[in-house]
Amino acid sequence: MRLDIKNLTMAFQSRGKICVVFENISFSIGDGRFVILLGPSGCGKTTLLSIIAGFQKAVNGTVELDGIPVTKPGPDRAFVFQDYALFPWMTVGQNILYPMKQQRISRSEQTERLNQLLALAHLEGFENHYPDQISGGMKQRTAFIRALACSPRVLLMDEPLGAVDYQMRQMLQEELEAIWLKDRKTVIMVTHDIEEAVYLGDRVIVMSGGNGGIIEDMRVRLDRPRDRRGHRYLEYKNHLTRVLKTALQGEEPGTEPGRGFLAAL
Ligand SMILES: Nc1ncnc2c1ncn2[C@@H]1O[C@H](COP(=O)(O)OP(=O)(O)OP(=O)(O)O)[C@@H](O)[C@H]1O
Ligand SMILES: [Mg+2]
Structure with missing residues (x-):
């Protein structure tokens, strides 16, 4: 399923003040892509997923699935919640x-x-x-x-392996990849783990704190299954570490780090 996010803006009102979580976010995800969402705590990852799931309505902008606007939850989208919600x-x-x-x-x-x-x-x-x-x-x-x-045709996962210990986590990443390779659902997965992002993602989107929006959109061009100790794998990880550091500092990143980085590969 193709997913188009167009000019999405989300804000909450609390104690009379309007707090903008993100503003005018746009990106598209092709059918069957595995996309990772990274970013500091509070930058709006869960909020973005829940708008795509249809649980919350954005203040402005649209989410379209195969060209049809999302207005409510549906069986075409499954959600794995950050706090399990069993x-x-x-x-x-x-x-x-x-x-x-x-x-x-x-x-x-x-x-x-x-x-x-x-x-x-x-x-x-x-x-x-x-x-x-x-x-x-x-x-x-x-x-x-x-x-x-x-x-489901779209799988939305909010830190699905966050509470799993290190070794089990790597095993589950590999199993998750194997399951995904069988029928290639469109996946958006939130994680705080850079290793997980580079192992699983076709693409890693980094959101910044302080309403900075998307500060990086990086394609991971590595064959699967990925060699966790490979040279380019480590380069992707190092690059994401730098971008996340920037996101945490709330500063503007350097000049288009994604493109410069990819051109160097
Ligand atoms: N229902 C709500 N009412 C008011 N503010 C909210 C609501 N839901 C989220 N927020 C605010 O929106 C911002 C984004 O929250 P969100 O949970 O999407 O962040 P996150 O990126 O998923 O963080 P984490 O990595 O800690 O899970 C936060 O500042 C949060 O306080
Ligand atoms: Mg969250």
Whole structure:
């Protein structure tokens, strides 16, 4: 699914003051692209994802999916929330089955798909546990596979691996990539992890704090699966580190770092 974001502006009113989160953001994502959203805390990443999901309305501008404006949530878009948002009264298994039941998938297919997804996230044997009986990382893995359960065309993920430990995180990045390569959904994923951004992204968009908008839009031109120790891989990581430092300082970046950097490759 193609995604076009045009002149998007978002602001909140708090205690009589208007606080602009971002202004006039525009970018397009081609069908089947894996896009990473990076930026300092509070720059509006979650807000942007939730507007694309249709949970919030922008003050100005439009989001279009295959040319059709988004006005409300729909089954074509799945959202993995930053705080998991699992239903606490349902077990792991019931949480994952929930979107499949909504879509009236046959019972035998539900069971087959549930087992596949549990295996994928190494959660076999935990299907009868409730969310407060499992770790933060396990909750995130449950939330992630629940989003895959209804086969969405666009996957919006807000730090889906943020609470997963380092080694499990790398494994899950590789599994996430393998799943994505099978049917190449359009993905927008927020992360704070530069390693994750370069490993997974076809493209990394960096937003700046202080309403600075998009300060970098970098294509990662590396074959998959990526060699985490490769020379160019490390160059991409170093470049993003510099851009993020600039974003955190709230200053203007140097002259078009993306282009200069890519020209040098
Ligand atoms: N419902 C709301 N009412 C008022 N202000 C809000 C609301 N939602 C978000 N904001 C403000 O908008 C800004 C962006 O918030 P958002 O959650 O999108 O940031 P973020 O980039 O996802 O940060 P983090 O990396 O910490 O998750 C923040 O300053 C936040 O306080
Ligand atoms: Mg957020």
